Each structure stands twice: as C-alpha cells, then as structure tokens.
Amino acid sequence: MVGLIYGILLLLCGILDVLNGNYANSFVSFTISAVFFKGFVVKRESYYVGGAILAFTFGLLSLMVFVSTYLDSFLNGETSAKFSYGIFGLLALPLLLTVKKKYSK
Amino acid sequence: MRVALVGNPNVGKTALINSLTGGNFTVGNFPGVTVEKKEGRALIDGKEVVFIDLPGVYSLQAKSLDEKVTRDFLVKEKPDLIVNVVNASNLERNLYLTLELTDFQIPMILVLNMVDMAERRGIKIDSKRLSEILGVPVVECVANRGLGIEDLKREILKGGKIPKRIGRSFEEKVRIAEKIARDVVVVRRRITLSETLDDVFMDKILGLPVFFTLMWMMFTFTFDVAKPLVDLIDLIFSNLVKLISSNNGLIFEVLASVVKGVGSVLVFLPNITFLFVALSILELSGYMPRAVYLLDSIMSKFKLQGRSIISMIMGFGCNVPAVLATRSIEDDRIRKATVLAIPFMSCSARLPIYVLFTEVFFPKSGNLVIMSLYLLGVSVGLVSALLFRTLIFKGEAEYIIELPHYMLPNLREVLMLTWNRVKHFLEKAGTIIVGMAVLLWFVTSYPSGNVENSYAGLIGKSIQPIFNPMGWDYKLVVALLTGFVAKEVVVETINLLHVNVAGMNPVQALSYIAFASLYIPCLATIAVIRGEMGFKWAIFSVFYTFSVAYLVSLAIIGVGGWLV
Numbered sequence: 001m002v003g004l005i006y007g008i009l010l011l012l013c014g015i016l017d018v019l020n021g022n023y024a025n026s027f028v029s030f031t032i033s034a035v036f037f038k039g040f041v042v043k044r045e046s047y048y049v050g051g052a053i054l055a056f057t058f059g060l061l062s063l064m065v066f067v068s069t070y071l072d073s074f075l076n077g078e079t080s081a082k083f084s085y086g087i088f089g090l091l092a093l094p095l096l097l098t099v100k101k102k103y104s105k
Numbered sequence: 106m107r108v109a110l111v112g113n114p115n116v117g118k119t120a121l122i123n124s125l126t127g128g129n130f131t132v133g134n135f136p137g138v139t140v141e142k143k144e145g146r147a148l149i150d151g152k153e154v155v156f157i158d159l160p161g162v163y164s165l166q167a168k169s170l171d172e173k174v175t176r177d178f179l180v181k182e183k184p185d186l187i188v189n190v191v192n193a194s195n196l197e198r199n200l201y202l203t204l205e206l207t208d209f210q211i212p213m214i215l216v217l218n219m220v221d222m223a224e225r226r227g228i229k230i231d232s233k234r235l236s237e238i239l240g241v242p243v244v245e246c247v248a249n250r251g252l253g254i255e256d257l258k259r260e261i262l263k264g265g266k267i268p269k270r271i272g273r274s275f276e277e278k279v280r281i282a283e284k285i286a287r288d289v290v291v292v293r294r295r296i297t298l299s300e301t302l303d304d305v306f307m308d309k310i311l312g313l314p315v316f317f318t319l320m321w322m323m324f325t326f327t328f329d330v331a332k333p334l335v336d337l338i339d340l341i342f343s344n345l346v347k348l349i350s351s352n353n354g355l356i357f358e359v360l361a362s363v364v365k366g367v368g369s370v371l372v373f374l375p376n377i378t379f380l381f382v383a384l385s386i387l388e389l390s391g392y393m394p395r396a397v398y399l400l401d402s403i404m405s406k407f408k409l410q411g412r413s414i415i416s417m418i419m420g421f422g423c424n425v426p427a428v429l430a431t432r433s434i435e436d437d438r439i440r441k442a443t444v445l446a447i448p449f450m451s452c453s454a455r456l457p458i459y460v461l462f463t464e465v466f467f468p469k470s471g472n473l474v475i476m477s478l479y480l481l482g483v484s485v486g487l488v489s490a491l492l493f494r495t496l497i498f499k500g501e502a503e504y505i506i507e508l509p510h511y512m513l514p515n516l517r518e519v520l521m522l523t524w525n526r527v528k529h530f531l532e533k534a535g536t537i538i539v540g541m542a543v544l545l546w547f548v549t550s551y552p553s554g555n556v557e558n559s560y561a562g563l564i565g566k567s568i569q570p571i572f573n574p575m576g577w578d579y580k581l582v583v584a585l586l587t588g589f590v591a592k593e594v595v596v597e598t599i600n601l602l603h604v605n606v607a608g609m610n611p612v613q614a615l616s617y618i619a620f621a622s623l624y625i626p627c628l629a630t631i632a633v634i635r636g637e638m639g640f641k642w643a644i645f646s647v648f649y650t651f652s653v654a655y656l657v658s659l660a661i662i663g664v665g666g667w668l669v
Contacts, residue, residue: 024321031314035305049298050305054318061322064330071333075340082329103298 003048006092007036010055013085025084028058032089052095059089106154107182108261111175111206112190113199114161115394115509117218119143120248120518121190122158125258128521149258157184163198165205166275170437179209186265187213188257193223193230193245194510197286203239204271204278212265213241216257220245222510226297231289238285240269249515299391299510306392312399319392320418323383327376327422328453334375342368359546366542366590373423373593376453378527380422384430385522389514398508407487408494410434413443417486420450421479424630426526428637438498442490444637448626448650449486451479454592458621461596465606466614474615478622485623485653545590556602561586575616575662580604585620591627612665616658624654 014029032054039047062084070081110118126145143158159178160171179187189206191199196217206213217223217230236243242260246253272278306315342364349361387393397411404413412434420427427447434440451459459475467474548560556562565583572582580602588595599606609617625647626634635643 027314028318028321031311031318034314035311038308038311044304046301046304049301050315053302054305054315058318058322061325061330065325068330068333072336075333075336099298103301 001040002095003036003040003051006048006051006055006095007033007040009033009088009091010036010051013088016085020085022084025062025086029086029089032058048095049099052092052099055089055092056096057089058086059092062087063090106152106186106261106264107184108154108156108186108188109178109182109184110156110158110188110190111179111202112161113163113192113202115391116161116190116192116199117248118158118161118190119522120515121188121216121218121246122156123518123521124248124251124254125154125156128517149262152262154261156188162202164202171435179206179211184211186261187211188216188261188265189213190216190218190248192509193217193220194226194228196230196290197282200282200285201278204282207239207268207270210267210270213239213268214257214260214265215239215241215243216248216253217243217245218248219510221247221250221252222512226510227292229291231291235285235289238269238288239271241266249512249518297510302511303395303508306395307399312395316396316399319387319396323380323387324421326383327380331375331379335372338374339368339372342372358550359543362546363539363542366545367539373453374527374531377423377426378523380419381426381523381526382519384419385519385526386514389512389518389522391509391511394508407491408439409443409487409490410436410439413439413446413490416443417447417450417483420447420452422453424448424450424452424626425633428630428633429526431637438494438500441638441642442493442498444634445493445642445646445649446486446490448630448634448646449482449489449623449653451482451622452592452627454627455622457593457596458588459618461599462606462614462618466609466611474618478618481619481657482622485657489649489653542590545587545594556583575620575658576613577609577617578604581617585624588621589625589628591629592621595621612662615665616661619661620654620658622654623650623657625651 010029010033014026014033017023017026017029032051035047035051035054039045039051066081066083066087070079073080110122112118122143122145126147145156145158147154147156157178159175162172162175165172165176165179178184187206187209189203191203203215215235217232217235220230223230230245232243232245242263242265244253244257244260246257248254272281306312308315346361346365346368349357349364387396393415396415399411400414401411404411413431416427416430416434419430424447427450428444431440431443431447434443456475459478463474545561548564549556549562551560553559561583562579565579565586568586569577569579569582581599581604583602584595584598584604587598606614625631631643631647634646
C-alpha cells in the first residue's frame with residue numbers, strides 16, 4: 001500500500017510539472033512513480049527502498065534549486081524562483097528512515 | 106620509507122591514503138604514461154613515510170596499461186613495503202593478486218578493508234589464520250571511517266614481513282586462492298541493502314530511466330544550484346575589471362584584460378566544483394559501475410564502452426574534466442577514441458551562443474533547436490568514435506566490471522576527491538587562460554586602438570574568405586577565433602564588435618551555431634588532450650573538429666538554400 005501511495009504522489013507531481021512545461025522534472029517524477037508502482041505490482045520491498053532514496057534526493061534537489069534560484073534572482077534585483085513539484089519527494093523521508101532503521105539492525 | 110598501496114579496483118585505496126596522510130596527497134601521472142598516480146606523505150612517530158597509490162588491478166600480467174605500470178613500479182622502483190589492500194567482502198577474488206605479489210619477495214602487510222560491510226553481509230574472516238598462511242601481518246580496517254588506521258601505522262613502522270611464496274602458475278594460484286578463502290572465511294548469509302538496491306538500479310526496464318533521472322539531477326545540481334555562486338563571482342570580477350579600467354596606463358589595461366580573462370574561467374568554477382561533487386558522490390556510492398554496465402550494450406554498437414558515455418555526459422558540463430575522466434577506461438584504444446569524440450559534446454560555455462541566435466531567429470522553437478544542437482554533438486561524437494575505432498584504434502576489447510557494494514559516501518572523502526580534481530583543473534586551465542588573456546588584449550588593441558583595425562580584425566578579414574560559402578561577416582569569424590581561447594568569449598566578442606546578428610538569414614544563423622557547437626575545442630581542452638594523448642593528437646583534434654564543423658555548416662547552407 002505504501003508503494004501505491006507514494007507512486008500516486010509522484011505521478012501527480014509529474015503531471016503538475018508537465019502542466020507547467022517542466023518536462024525534464026516530470027520525467028524524473030514519472031520514473032520514481034514507476035519504481036514505486038513496480039514495487040506494488042511485484043510486491044518487493046526493494047523497489048520502495050530505491051524509490052524512497054530517489055524521491056527524497058529529488059525533493060532535496062528541488063528545494064535546493066528553489067532556494068538558489070531565488071538567491072540568484074535576488075542578486076539580480078528580482079524576486080523569482082524555479083519551482084518543481086518534485087519538492088514533494090521530501091515526503092519520502094519517513095519511508096527512508098524506516099528502511100534505514102531496518103537495514104542497520 | 107616508501108610504501109606502495111596495491112589492490113583491486115574499488116577496494117578503498119584512495120580512502121586509505123586519505124586516512125594515512127590526512128589528505129596530504131597529490132594527483133599526477135606516472136612518468137611517460139597517462140595513468141593517474143596519487144602520492145602522499147605522512148609523519149608516523151617522527152618517521153617520514155611516502156605512500157604511492159598504484160592503479161587498481163586484478164592481476165600483474167601486464168596486459169593493460171594499469172597492470173604494466175603497477176608491475177614496472179614494483180620491479181624497477183622496489184618500494185620498502187607493499188600494503189596490499191583487500192576487500193573483505195570479496196576475499197577469494199582479491200587473493201589472486203595477493204598471491205602474485207608474494208612473487209616479488211618485498212615486505213608486505215595485508216589490509217582487510219571494509220570489514221564493517223563484510224560483517225553486515227554475514228562474512229567473518231579469521232585474520233590470524235590468514236596471517237599464518239601468507240606469512241605477513243594482517244590488519245582489519247574501515248579506511249573511510251578511519252578505523253584500524255593506528256594499528257596499520259604501527260605495522261608499517263615495523264616494516265611488514267617478506268611473504269611466503271605461494272603458487273607458481275596462474276592455475277595453481279587461482280586454486281590456492283580458493284582454498285585459502287575457504288579456510289579463513291565464515292559466511293552467515295544475509296540480504297544486504299546493497300543487493301536490495303540493485304533490484305531497482307539494475308532493473309531491465311527501469312534501469313535506464315533511473316540512470317537518466319540521476320544524470321538530470323546531476324545537471325540540475327551543477328547548473329541551477331551553483332548559479333548564485335556563478336553570478337556572485339561574475340559580479341566580483343566585473344567590478345574588479347571596472348575598478349582597474351578606471352585607471353589610465355598600459356599596465357592597468359593589461360591587468361584589466363588578465364583579470365577579465367581569468368574571471369571568464371573562474372566564473373565557471375562553481376559549476377565545475379558542483380559537477381565534481383555530484384560525480385564523486387556517484388562514484389563513491391558505487392553507482393558508476395552499474396551505469397557503465399547498463400549502457401554498455403548501446404555503446405558497444407559504436408565500438409565504445411559503457412564508461413565512455415560517462416565521460417561524454419560530463420562533456421556537457423565542461424570538456425576538460427570529461428577528457429580527464431576517460432582515465433577510468435582501461436582499454437587505451439577505446440579511451441583515445443572517446444577523448445577525440447568529447448569535443449563534440451556541447452559544453453556549458455557554448456550555450457550562450459545558442460541562446461543568442463535562437464532568441465533572434467527561432468523565438469518559438471528555441472528549445473527544440475538547442476536540443477537538436479546537443480543531439481547533433483552526441484551523434485557526430487558517436488559516429489566519429491566508430492570511425493576512429495574502425496580505422497585508427499582498431500581491435501576488440503574485453504573488460505571486467507566489478508560491481509562494488511553501495512555505500513553512503515563520506516562527506517570528507519567527497520570533498521577531498523573534489524578538491525583534488527578542481528585543483529588539477531585550476532592549475533592547467535588557469536595558466537593557459539592568463540597567457541591567452543594577455544595575447545587577446547594585444548591582438549585586439551594593436552596596431553590601432555579599435556578592434557576593426559587590430560591584428561584580430563586583420564586576421565578575421567584574411568580568414569573570412571574561407572567562410573564565403575556560408576556568407577558570414579568577418580566580425581563573426583573573429584568571434585569564432587576568440588572562441589578558440591574559451592567558447593564563452595564568442596558572445597562577448599560579438600557584442601564587443603557590435604555585430605548585427607539580425608542581418609543574417611535563419612539558414613546562415615543555423616549554420617553558424619552548428620559550426621560553433623562542433624568546431625575546434627577550447628584551449629584548455631586542447632591542453633588536456635595534449636596531456637592525455639600527446640601533441641600530435643591534440644593537433645589532429647583541432648583539424649578534425651574544424652573539418653567536421655565546416656562540412657556540417659556547409660551542408661546546412663546547401664540543404665537550407667535548397668529548401669527555402
């Protein structure tokens with residue numbers, strides 16, 4: 001079930017990024033969503049682990065891009081920033097922490 | 106005391122030299138070859154010890170350049186001690202090299218590295234028994250966390266022991282390695298996180314999209330996240346140039362030109378640093394060998410290896426580190442073909458040229474035109490590589506890919522690796538750019554004050570007839586000439602010479618940007634090609650890329666003229 005929820009979340013992020021014309025980021029979201037969906041279909045936890053790592057990394061990167069493009073525009077006397085819905089990948093942190101705990105035992 | 110670190114690839118030798126020397130090591134080449142050499146110094150109880158990190162090899166049969174360099178070093182340089190670094194998770198495979206090393210009869214210490222990871226996999230090694238069998242001290246280590254380093258230092262001071270010579274022939278050594286591993290390794294198998302991750306990263310269908318996902322993340326990190334730093338450095342240098350230019354006198358003119366030239370390179374330093382940080386993370390995490398494996402079947406159609414694509418992708422950022430990254434390709438023929446294909450990869454410095462022209466001529470389909478230019482570069486690069494492999498660097502190549510375990514990269518190691526690479530880039534590119542900045546100032550300022558009647562202008566006018574079929578203005582030719590120093594200078598020169606870009610027709614514009622995307626590599630790239638392949642091939646690269654760019658532009662003019 002966890003895989004399905006995260007799969008749908010990332011799928012939505014991808015669709016929203018497509019609607020904003022952000023095709024490359026939507027490709028990333030769709031790929032991560034496919035990883036979660038495959039995990040759900042084949043019922044293997046390994047896909048949730050990989051998906052969680054990718055989703056969290058992408059979320060963190062989207063946050064970094066948002067902050068740095070804001071800083072950059074600020075340096076040029078404007079206030080704008082690049083936003084990607086991939087930032088919601090940060091929501092994979094709880095899953096990532098659960099996995100980490102399990103494998104470090 | 107001179108200590109040689111010898112081991113298979115990916116056993117953590119770099120992490121070990123890092124821990125032993127506190128990061129005090131330099132990266133260079135072995136004399137006469139382009140195999141990377143790391144050398145570091147450390148004071149252990151007041152005694153100076155020099156560590157030499159030899160290339161990672163699976164055997165010493167001198168089949169590859171790395172094996173030859175390692176073997177030659179041990180035979181000719183005769184170090185005082187060999188530290189044989191072994192991956193504790195894969196003892197049997199590593200032991201074959203260990204048995205070959207016993208033939209040299211040089212004092213030796215065996216380091217069982219990454220014992221923590223082995224334990225997590227349920228592998229336990231009886232190091233006391235292993236030490237008795239080989240006749241050398243055995244030290245357990247976790248180099249990237251600094252564990253076991255003090256024990257190793259103590260053993261180094263004792264000087265190691267001359268090993269028992271075990272096995273004569275290849276077959277005998279393989280058999281003995283298997284037997285030793287069976288004797289000393291106790292396995293209680295557990296499924297690890299590493300094996301779990303391979304389900305995803307090596308998935309038959311999802312493996313490639315995941316690879317492209319990671320590559321896109323790397324580019325985003327390199328360009329978007331580094332952008333404020335790029336702009337900050339640009340701002341600092343622009344103000345510095347303004348400050349210097351406000352003073353009169355020849356010395357200030359030259360100084361302003363040098364600062365501007367150096368600034369034009371340093372402005373990309375954040376991009377390069379971020380690119381290396383991302384690549385170091387991918388390398389240290391153990392993902393790179395997986396990417397190589399995934400892409401190998403595609404690249405083999407062009408007679409290249411999976412490893413070639415990594416260097417080529419890096420070329421989108423900057424061709425200089427991309428050429429240096431080909432060092433990881435073991436086969437020299439494939440490596441050379443890859444080096445010569447890299448200049449066709451559109452580096453970030455060419456992007457301003459594309460943007461300038463597409464904004465004027467293709468405002469609605471700019472992205473498509475720019476993406477086509479990137480694809481043009483990749484296609485020309487791959488076809489060229491196939492040509493080089495078929496005509497010049499002939500021969501089939503086989504190689505082994507070892508898939509190491511995934512690891513969470515250690516921050517200190519990432520920063521250390523990045524710094525060593527950035528330092529190398531700064532040393533090489535910095536010296537050339539300073540010299541060229543002075544030269545550029547001279548040719549655009551003399552014999553008269555304006556650029557049009559300067560040497561650069563005169564050269565542009567005399568070369569312009571070559572480009573008559575394309576119908577480009579001499580000023581555009583001058584811009585291409587200055588792009589020889591660094592591609593970002595092309596747009597700067599176009600602005601400086603007040604070229605009316607809108608005066609061209611779309612076909613001419615397209616042929617110009619296609620030429621700019623393929624022609625002669627910048628000086629820093631030529632310098633590294635010379636370093637990697639020699640002067641002859643650097644010159645060849647200049648002429649080859651120029652010819653290809655010229656033919657492609659001519660074809661665009663021909664086909665475009667016919668269509669319009």
